[in-house]
Amino acid sequence: MNIYFGGPFVTNDLKTTPLYNACCQAGGRMVDFHGWLLPVQFQSIIAEHKAVREAAGMFDVSHMGQIWVEGKDAYPFVQYITCNNIKKDPSAGTYTHMLTPQGTIIDDMIAFCLDAEKFLIVVNAACRQEDFDWMQKQSTRFHVTVTDASDRYGMIALQGPQALEKLETLLPGIGALPRFHIQKVQLFGEEGYVTRTGYTGEDGAEIMLSPAAIVKLWDALLAAGVAPCGLGARDVLRLEAGYLLNGQDADQTRTPYEAACGWVVKLNKEDFIGKPALEKQKAQGVKQKLTAFELKGAGVPRHGCKIFYEGQEIGFVTSGTFSPLFKGIAVGYAQAGLTPGAQVEIEIHSRRIPAAVTKTPFYKNRV
C-alpha cells in the first residue's frame, strides 16, 4: 500500500507560516499544500472534527491572503471587481466572488469594510498572487491603492461552540462582534483584526496578527485547551457545511451559477466584471451545476469519481469525503435539474455505489 502523503520535505522549496514550528511541536504532520508546508492532521482527523463540532479547535490559516484596498474609490472598486453587493457599513463583511469578463470564478473571498475608503479582502492562499495582480490591473481606472499585506499577518481560525468563550479570556467583549463583522484589536501589544467568520459551519473567529504575535496566540489557545486541527479535518468540516473550495469545486471554467452560488450574484447591482456574461447565462440556464450527494452504500467518494444517472455518465465528483456525521458525502458537477432525492450512482474503485442527490449544507450549521 502507498501510505505517504508527502514528506520528508526540503523546507527550502516550500513556504512556511509563522506557526510552522508551533505546528510541528504540537505533532502536526506537515504536507505540501499549494506550495505551503502545513499540517494535514495532529492527533486524528476524526478527533479534530469532533473537537470543532463539540468544543473548540484552531487551524493555522496564515497562508491565506490579505489584500488592502484603500482610497476614495475603494467601495465602487470592490463593487466593480466582485459580483455580490458589498456592504459598506463599517465593520461589515461580505462573501463574494471575483470573476473574469466571461463570468467565471477567479476566486471567492470576504471583503470587510473598515470604512468607505478602506476594505480588507481575505483571499485563498492558492490564488493570492493572481488575485492581487488582477486587482492591480483593474485598479488603474479608480482612485485606489491595492496592497498585498499577506506577509504582514499570521492567521488562526478558531472554530467551535466554545471558540468565542476561549477568545473572550484574551479579548474581553469579543463575543459581541456580530457574525461576518470585523474588529480591530490589540493583542500581545500589537494591532490586529478579528473577524467572526470561518470555514467549518460552526461559530468562531479568525484572528490576524503579526507573525510574532500569532505564535503567542497559538500558545495561549493551546494552553486554554483548544485542539490544534489540520487541513484534513478542515476539508471534512467545510464540505459538511457546504462551502466551496475554489480551485477544486470551482475555477475559471465555472460561473457562480454553475457552482451553485447564484445567491452571490447580484445582477441588480451596477456594472461589475462578468455581469453581461452572467445575465446571458441566467436567461439561458446552466447545463451543469455543482450538486450534492449522499452515499447510500459503503465507501468514500473522492475527487474524480464518476457520477451516473439512469445508467449514463453525467458528471464527476469535485470534492468527496467520509463525514463522521453523514458517512460518504460529495459534491460534483452533474447535469442541471436533478432534484433532491434523485437516485444516482457514484463509481468508487470500479464499483457503482448508490447515492442520492441532496441539498447543502449537509450539516445544518448553528451559525
Added chain:
Amino acid sequence: MHNAENSRYAKTHEWAHMEGDIATVGISNHAQEEISDIVFVDLPKVGQQVTAGQNCCVIESVKSASEIYAPVSGEVIEVNTALNNDPGLVNREPHAGGWLFKIKMTAPADYEALMDLSAYQTTIQK
C-alpha cells in the same frame, strides 16, 4: 497467534504470518499510523485468487484510499468480517484483531522473500 515479531513484511507495509500453508495478512502499525482514521475496508472475496505484489483490496481512511497488495500468492479462504462493523480495529490492533484476510498459499517461497520485522523497520522513512 500472529504478532508484529513473528510476521514478515512487504516493503509496501503489508505483513503476513504463516501457519502451515495459510498466511494471515494485515497492515503494519506504521502504515495504520500514517493513514490513520480508517473508516472502511473493502475486503477481497473468499475464493478470490491473489498474486503477490498485486492490488487485492482497498482500505479507506478519511484522508485517502490505499490499495493493499497481497504479500503472497494464493486463494483467499477467510476475511475478517469484524472489520465490516469496526474498521477502526485496524488502527487499534493492526497486528492482532485488525488482520484483513487469510490466503492459502500456492508458492510458500513468496513468504521467504518477505522481510523480518527489523529489516522492515530499517526501510521505514522517518
